[in-house]
Amino acid sequence: MVSPGSLNGRAAYSRLRRWFARQARPLPWRGETDPYRVWVSEILLVQTTATVAAKRYPRFLRRFPTLASLARAPLAEVRKEWEGLGYYHRARYLCQAARLITVEHGGVFPTAYAAVHALPGVGDYVAAAIMNFCFGGRIPPIDANVARVAARLFAIRGDVRSGKVRASIRQHLQALMSTGRGSLWTDALIEVGALVCTPRQPRCERCPLRADCCAYQHGKVAEYGLPRNPPARRDVNVACGIIRRADGRILIAQRPESGLLPGLWEFPGGKRKGHEPLAATCRREIKEELGITVIVDSKRMVIRHAYSHYNVRLHVFECRYRCGAPCALGCQRFRWARLGDLDRYAFPAADRQIIAAIEGGSSS
Numbered sequence: 001m002v003s004p005g006s007l008n009g010r011a012a013y014s015r016l017r018r019w020f021a022r023q024a025r026p027l028p029w030r031g032e033t034d035p036y037r038v039w040v041s042e043i044l045l046v047q048t049t050a051t052v053a054a055k056r057y058p059r060f061l062r063r064f065p066t067l068a069s070l071a072r073a074p075l076a077e078v079r080k081e082w083e084g085l086g087y088y089h090r091a092r093y094l095c096q097a098a099r100l101i102t103v104e105h106g107g108v109f110p111t112a113y114a115a116v117h118a119l120p121g122v123g124d125y126v127a128a129a130i131m132n133f134c135f136g137g138r139i140p141p142i143d144a145n146v147a148r149v150a151a152r153l154f155a156i157r158g159d160v161r162s163g164k165v166r167a168s169i170r171q172h173l174q175a176l177m178s179t180g181r182g183s184l185w186t187d188a189l190i191e192v193g194a195l196v197c198t199p200r201q202p203r204c205e206r207c208p209l210r211a212d213c214c215a216y217q218h219g220k221v222a223e224y225g226l227p228r229n230p231p232a233r234r235d236v237n238v239a240c241g242i243i244r245r246a247d248g249r250i251l252i253a254q255r256p257e258s259g260l261l262p263g264l265w266e267f268p269g270g271k272r273k274g275h276e277p278l279a280a281t282c283r284r285e286i287k288e289e290l291g292i293t294v295i296v297d298s299k300r301m302v303i304r305h306a307y308s309h310y311n312v313r314l315h316v317f318e319c320r321y322r323c324g325a326p327c328a329l330g331c332q333r334f335r336w337a338r339l340g341d342l343d344r345y346a347f348p349a350a351d352r353q354i355i356a357a358i359e360g361g362s363s364s
Helices: 009-023 035-045 050-063 067-072 075-082 089-104 113-117 124-135 144-153 163-176 182-195 278-290 339-344 349-360
Strands: 234-244 250-254 269-271 293-306 310-323 333-337
Touching (some): 009 182, 035 124, 124 182, 234 278, 234 349
Antiparallel strands (some): 234 269
């Protein structure tokens, strides 16, 4: 491991700055210093690729151009705007934080690291990034890209996700970032990790830091900067129903505020138990969730969807409402909705595929 002060920070900063001026991607938040806009971009980038975030960032700001407009917005509207981005807790945190800033900070984004870090949904990385880009801070924001670059640069061994390794990386970067603008260090290190110092097959010959990189100098780049292999992803089977009433309306339910996909609407259903027939899963889960009995007819489609730790096969059945008064037993609320009104509700991506199939009259 290289000691924190052994690298010439000014020389590295100069090379990094020149490289960044030529190679940086033209992302819509690049160069932004308004804390509200930077905050939105950083929350978007948590668990979302830069390509997807770059498309949705301008749209989100058109809908909620100021912190005040976000603070006034109902959570349902923010969730609807967030539809398709995943990790839906982020939408709720944005609303909570905007309202907290309005109440506790007079509608002005806080400028102290501790106050920024205390906002709902803001962790070490996002708080440090906001301080660097908006308030001249030099606190190292460490995401996966920065952690990988630093681990190779300073020859720091171990799983880059571990607290011990992250602490060592932070110490090294803190010394490095004592020279130059914190915002440039942050932006450029992220770009090096995204474009050059990739997990597999890094393009070391193009790296502005190769002369400083301990792993490169010793020909051991592949030995540093990677997490341990994650456990194998498990497969989960889920069954849900398109429940139609005599007047053509379809029953939808809103998920609880805690857990996976919080507060989103969905077609009722749930996980299969053991080797239970999937039609029986659909019937049982609907009974447990809404207290009604349905007749399960044909299977409409199967949707495959991947989450962070498991893969889902969603089996979708056509169902007829038979009896019972719907009540919210395993959900927040329910609605008998017209097909044409479903676009008003925020659904997960898999359920959006079901809606598209219903509207198109197709099956798959």
